[in-house]
Amino acid sequence: MTEVACELCPRGCVIPEGGAGDCRVRVNIDGRLRASTYGRPSAIHIDPMEKKPLYHFHPGSPVFSIATAGCNLHCLNCQNWQLSQRGGEEMEKVYRADPDQVVALAREQGCESIAYTYSDPIVFYEYVEDTGRLAHEGGLNNVFVTAGYINREPLRRLCRVLDASNTDLKAFDDRFYREVNAGSLEPVLDALVTFREEGVWLEVTNLVIPTLNDDLVMIRRMARWIRDELGEGTPLHFSRFHPQYRMRNLPPTSGETLDRARQEALDAGLQYVYVGNVLGHEGNNTYCPVDGTLLIGRIGFHITENNLTGDGRCPSCGHPVPGVWQ
Amino acid sequence: MKHRLHHWHRGDLAFVGLIAVTLVAIWGVLGVEDDTRPGQSWRRIDLERFQSYLQEGRLSDHEASWYHRKQETP
Ligand SMILES: [Zn+2]
Numbered sequence: 001m002t003e004v005a006c007e008l009c010p011r012g013c014v015i016p017e018g019g020a021g022d023c024r025v026r027v028n029i030d031g032r033l034r035a036s037t038y039g040r041p042s043a044i045h046i047d048p049m050e051k052k053p054l055y056h057f058h059p060g061s062p063v064f065s066i067a068t069a070g071c072n073l074h075c076l077n078c079q080n081w082q083l084s085q086r087g088g089e090e091m092e093k094v095y096r097a098d099p100d101q102v103v104a105l106a107r108e109q110g111c112e113s114i115a116y117t118y119s120d121p122i123v124f125y126e127y128v129e130d131t132g133r134l135a136h137e138g139g140l141n142n143v144f145v146t147a148g149y150i151n152r153e154p155l156r157r158l159c160r161v162l163d164a165s166n167t168d169l170k171a172f173d174d175r176f177y178r179e180v181n182a183g184s185l186e187p188v189l190d191a192l193v194t195f196r197e198e199g200v201w202l203e204v205t206n207l208v209i210p211t212l213n214d215d216l217v218m219i220r221r222m223a224r225w226i227r228d229e230l231g232e233g234t235p236l237h238f239s240r241f242h243p244q245y246r247m248r249n250l251p252p253t254s255g256e257t258l259d260r261a262r263q264e265a266l267d268a269g270l271q272y273v274y275v276g277n278v279l280g281h282e283g284n285n286t287y288c289p290v291d292g293t294l295l296i297g298r299i300g301f302h303i304t305e306n307n308l309t310g311d312g313r314c315p316s317c318g319h320p321v322p323g324v325w326q
Numbered sequence: 327m328k329h330r331l332h333h334w335h336r337g338d339l340a341f342v343g344l345i346a347v348t349l350v351a352i353w354g355v356l357g358v359e360d361d362t363r364p365g366q367s368w369r370r371i372d373l374e375r376f377q378s379y380l381q382e383g384r385l386s387d388h389e390a391s392w393y394h395r396k397q398e399t400p
Contacts, residue, residue: 003396014396015368022367026390027376036376038388087369088385089376096383126391154392 002031008125009072009150010187023123024087025070035126037068037088039098043118046109050301052145053237053276055286056323057164057201058113059296060303063143064106066097067118068127073147074182075170077209077247084119099131103138113163117145125154132161144200148191149183155191159198164324166203166237167192171213172222180212180247189225196230201324203235205276208253208261210241219261223268232271233322238262238283239276258283272321286321288314295321 006013006021013021015028025037045065049058069091071084078084088094097105106114114135116128121144132142141163148167169192170177174185195202204226208214226234238261240253258275262283265273275283279300286296293316297304307315312325379385 004393005396006390006393008390008392011367013368018371018373019368020371022369024369024371026393027371029387031395033390033393034386035388035390036380036385038386040384040386087371087376089372089379094379094384126388129391151392 002028004028004031004033006033007151008154009122010184011072020087021072023070023072024085024090025068025123035124037070037124038127039096040088040094041066041068041097041102042083042088042091042093042095043067044095044097044105046111047115048301049113049143050298050303052115052117052143052166053205053239053274054143054164054166054201054203055237055274055296055298056203056235056272056321056325057143058141058324058326059306061113062109062111063113063115064102064109064111065115065117066102066131067116067121068124069119070123071120072123072149072183073120076180076245077207077241077243078245080118081245099127099134102131103134103140106135106140107138111140113141113143115143115145117143120147120149122146122150125158129158129161132158136161146191147181147183148188148195150187150191152190152194155194156198159195159200162195162198162200164201164203165195166205167195168205168207169222169226170207172218172225173213176213180209189229192226193229196234202230203237204230205237205239206261207239207241208257209247210250210253210257212250214253214257214261216260216264219264220268223265223270223273226265227269231322232269234270235272235274235323236265236270237274237276238265240278255281288317288319288321290314290319291317293317 001017003016011022017028020027027034027036046062047065049061049063069086069088121128135142144162144165177183177185238258242252262273271289275281284298293314295308296306312321
């Protein structure tokens with residue numbers, strides 16, 4: 001019997017033969033670790049880029065989005081638990097799509113980007129890496145939507161094929177990570193810094209949950225950390241919590257709470273702070289941080305107007321807005 | 327106040343002992359349920375089902391990166 005030690009994420013699972021990692025999908029068969037969902041996605045959709053959410057990366061473009069079963073976090077409020085909290089052998093729906101087929105399908109559907117998303121693509125790392133390489137060869141972009149609970153070296157290598165990431169920062173509090181997500185904060189902060197260092201376009205999402213992580217003092221500390229470590233131009237998305245999965249005892253986040261969070265982050269010096277999944281909220285739009293000009297208007301995932309110049313500047317004052325616009 | 331001060335009785339010691347055992351038990355349970363300790367978290371899976379999925383091609387045996395083999399265990 002040969003045990004294997006997985007080095008992909010901070011859990012460092014030591015897995016006996018016939019067992020899986022904590023993620024359920026990396027399985028020790030005959031003393032070798034298998035990426036059991038490689039080429040076997042359980043979700044394939046075409047989404048707008050704004051749904052990831054990425055607001056400063058190819059706005060309004062369709063993204064070919066894939067996910068397999070499994071996840072290395074276990075959030076009590078998971079939106080995709082039917083996918084993320086199951087192993088491959090527990091899935092009813094499994095597609096066969098090898099990396100070259102994913103790239104071909106994405107192009108066929110008119111998508112210029114592929115997103116690895118829904119569950120956490122960290123657990124199907126090899127599939128992302130191989131698909132990502134082929135996508136680049138074919139002139140497509142790779143978008144990594146993640147909670148960032150991964151070791152530094154694997155992430156650094158994966159960044160070679162990544163163009164953009166939306167990474168969750170679930171709270172600026174290690175205890176929250178332990179109690180709500182079964183993870184820890186430090187590796188996530190490391191991942192955010194790694195994305196920045198490796199030149200991957202980065203946007204951050206914080207889901208605001210009433211009473212658990214809506215403390216404005218914590219939100220201020222988080223915003224200041226983002227400003228200092230990732231830069232004032234890093235887009236931050238506050239998104240609204242809806243009761244689900246194992247967290248049905250709390251109400252949805254109020255509009256006022258989201259407004260206060262957004263104001264706190266703007267006051268801390270972040271320039272692009274958004275409020276997600278609240279229809280028609282002014283926090284869906286991009287404004288120039290210098291003179292307040294409306295740069296990109298959005299309703300839901302739909303772009304209503306885009307006033308940026310061709311090279312991504314404010315049309316009034318010429319302020320360059322960070323992002324990947326073309 | 328004076329009448330409340332008294333020597334330890336056997337019953338008192340048993341009670342303190344019971345409290346200590348309870349605390350140790352609580353600590354043990356919480357420790358076991360902590361999902362975040364490195365190296366401790368792996369899962370049993372339905373191996374028969376997994377193997378049949380592999381054979382049907384519904385799952386892959388693609389070798390993972392980022393792991394190492396440990397010493398053989400008897
Ligand atoms: Zn301006």
